Amino acid sequence: MEPDVLISVKNLTRVYGKHKLAVKVLDVESLEIRRGELIALTGPSGCGKTTLLNLLGALDRPSGGDIIFEGKKISGQGETFLCRFRRQKIGFIFQSYHLIPTISALKNVMVPAFPLGSGYKRRAMELLGQVGLAGKEGRRPDDLSGGEQQRVAIARALLLDPDLILADEPTGNLDSATGAGIMDLLKKLNQRGKTVLVATHDQRVAESCDRNIRMMDGQIIWGAVPKTFPMQFRRWSSGSGRRKL
Numbered sequence: 001m002e003p004d005v006l007i008s009v010k011n012l013t014r015v016y017g018k019h020k021l022a023v024k025v026l027d028v029e030s031l032e033i034r035r036g037e038l039i040a041l042t043g044p045s046g047c048g049k050t051t052l053l054n055l056l057g058a059l060d061r062p063s064g065g066d067i068i069f070e071g072k073k074i075s076g077q078g079e080t081f082l083c084r085f086r087r088q089k090i091g092f093i094f095q096s097y098h099l100i101p102t103i104s105a106l107k108n109v110m111v112p113a114f115p116l117g118s119g120y121k122r123r124a125m126e127l128l129g130q131v132g133l134a135g136k137e138g139r140r141p142d143d144l145s146g147g148e149q150q151r152v153a154i155a156r157a158l159l160l161d162p163d164l165i166l167a168d169e170p171t172g173n174l175d176s177a178t179g180a181g182i183m184d185l186l187k188k189l190n191q192r193g194k195t196v197l198v199a200t201h202d203q204r205v206a207e208s209c210d211r212n213i214r215m216m217d218g219q220i221i222w223g224a225v226p227k228t229f230p231m232q233f234r235r236w237s238s239g240s241g242r243r244k245l
């Protein structure tokens, strides 16, 4: 494997249900993500974007196939390994922010460090400053706008300095100007070296990324390999689509 490959996926599947009710909702033959890429994951509702993000971030386990992260196979690992992997390597950003409503912005940012102790306060303050929320550290999520809540979520995702940011519709609940601000922030993070994968329905968000991975019926139909690959290898066979097992 080449040194700058962050993630490599082979024959990744996710099946929901059992026996006659089993449905394969994800069937990705091959996918490669390089360190430092800014990638949009697009496709119609229900095509499998969230399923793929959850598998790449080890929030969910595949039914088959391999996910290799920095040369190490993460599929098939035990929960202790996966828990450490998620904390150290992945920053998650969700459409509806997933903040804890009863605690301050600062404490929300510090949540990923909770089992490690309280030594992260200074870093959390710095990150809130970097996302434009200096002075609002003590506010609870309900006292912040949607865009501000998403900025808190971004600061939280960065707390443990992950290699990969997985953002699932990060602008989906925001008006277009606020969404553009969030996308600018993700682009800045990418310019500072973070690899960013953004699932989106927003064409403008997709166009502002370097690569577009297009999904349809659980499969990648375009963009499975980085742009530096010759054109003839970039298109990926869509296969036979979603199927009952």
Ligand SMILES: Nc1ncnc2c1ncn2[C@@H]1O[C@H](COP(=O)(O)OP(=O)(O)OP(=O)(O)O)[C@@H](O)[C@H]1O
Residues within 6 Å of the ligand: 016, 017, 025, 043, 044, 045, 046, 047, 048, 049, 050, 051, 052
């Ligand atoms: N827990 C589950 N049990 C059964 N089917 C599921 C489950 N979660 C997702 N699915 C199905 O898997 C398919 C892919 O869903 P997924 O949420 O990954 O799509 P998506 O592309 O992210 O959609 P959207 O753009 O609407 O968020 C859908 O058909 C969905 O109904």
